[in-house]
Amino acid sequence: MAKVRNISGFPEWLPEQKIVEEALIGRVRAVYESFGFAPIETPAVELYSTLAAKGGEEKEIYALRRAAAGPDEAGEKDDALALHFDLTVPLARYVAQHLNDLVFPFKRYQLQKVWRGERPQKGRFREFYQLDIDVIARDVLPLAADAEVVTVLDHALAALALGEHGIRLNNRKILQGLYESFGLDSQARAAAIATVDKLDKIGEEGVRDVFRAADEIDDVMADRILETTTLRAAPAEALAKLRAMGVANALFDEGVDELERVIELVPSDARKRLVVDLSLARGLDYYTGTIFEAYLDGQPEFGTVASGGRYDDLASQFTNKKLPGVGASIGLTRLMDLAFQKKLVETGRKSPARALIAIFDESERAACNAVADEVREHGVACEVALKKAKLGKQMQYADAKGIEYVLFVNAETKTVEAKELASGEQKEIEDLAAWCRGVLHS
Secondary structure: OOOOOOOOOOOOOOHHHHHHHHHHHHHHHHHHHHOOOEEOOOOOEEEHHHHHOOOOOHHHOOEEOOOOOOHHHHOOHHHOEEEOOOOHHHHHHHHHHOOOOOOOOEEEEEEEEEEOOOOOEOOEOOEEEEEEEEEEOOOOOOHHHHHHHHHHHHHHHHHHOOOOEEEEEEEHHHHHHHHHHOOOOHHHHHHHHHHHOOHHHHHHHHHHHHHHHHOOOOHHHHHHHHHHOOOEEOHHHHHHHHHHOOOOOHHHHHHHHHHHHHHHHOOHHHHOOEEEEOOOOOOOOOOOOEEEEEEEOOOHHHOOOEEEEEEOOHHHHOOOOOOOEEEEEEEHHHHHHHHHHOOOOOOOOOOOOOEEEOOOOHHHHHHHHHHHHHHHHOOOOEEEOOOOOOHHHHHHHHHHOOOOEEEEEEOOOOEEEEEEOOOOOEEEOOOHHHHHHHHHOO
8 A cells, every 4th residue: 555645845733733833823813913903814716817927936836727627617827727825916906806895004914825836845835824914005105014014023923932033124225226326227126136035045156146147247246236235234233334335326215214214113122123134135026115034043944934025016917006015924834844843832732622521430421521511611621531441541641632630520529620640639629710710821
């Protein structure tokens, strides 16, 4: 018989891992909602043309068709279906479609899986969760939105509690203005930004090789571009260095002004974790202003754990209304995979149940079920043993699943005792509601 396996790049977690994932998603959701972001969900399937028009690489998009569909049903390529590779492009379609039903500025969060046809490797998946927030406005979006999204991201990463983090910050206008001042035309500027975005992966020589192969940027210009990528400093120092560069370009100045204003609007506590980094480019072509990436301190193998930025015309393919936005995305699946490997999270519990009610005689099942219902009403997840067994067997089962307490119900005396497995302590529960509150706060 062939070995049973799942498809490479499509992760599936054991129960103890899935419980952690759900808990982390819950923490991020709580942060997002605390800032007033509302939940939405868009279909996994979009028109191929919708996804390909805004920065999606063809090789990364999973096209979709029914197995038995004939040529007349599949449609032309532009009308074919595909799985979304991110949540930002579907958001643009969603906002344009529901324009008259939404209140602006529209603040949404979206916690969904996305699919990309990447080569599976450590930390790279074809199916993964993204935890996104975005703010969309009509006509004009104040820079306060950029600062708020950066702040929310800072709070969300703190809530995940996977270690100290930092946020690299830049503005696409700075790069565009800088490269324009170097004499690069629009096509060469776009190529330069896309290539600089790969600097962390391919290194300086790799960047030079890409420039040479494209035959748009010579070695002298490549050196000038790479020299600017070394500017990485705390906000005050970086802004001073940017001002001192003496770049005579209006777009560059606009980008520096915007960057400075966003930094000013980020609360002081979060501002301590900001680093201005001119090597940050963000490859997707829909970014137009503020851009940022988050990382974990002392964990270089994690790379970028969250990212985002501002886009001024993402919805232009769907509507003639101007709908600028800014958003951030946490790649949870990759983050979890590395956290499991490095044991940054505990995965002991294989069940959400905190208590197991033991059964020694089937005649007591009704009484045990009644106690279980009361325990659940007080907010504590609880299992009732499915069959009677010796105490040792039931204790072993509870311990194997990470259940913390075993409860013993005496139907005759109408008393309940609780045994804490970690300490071995066993005592009668005098007030079940109070006991449940204690469990919930432990």
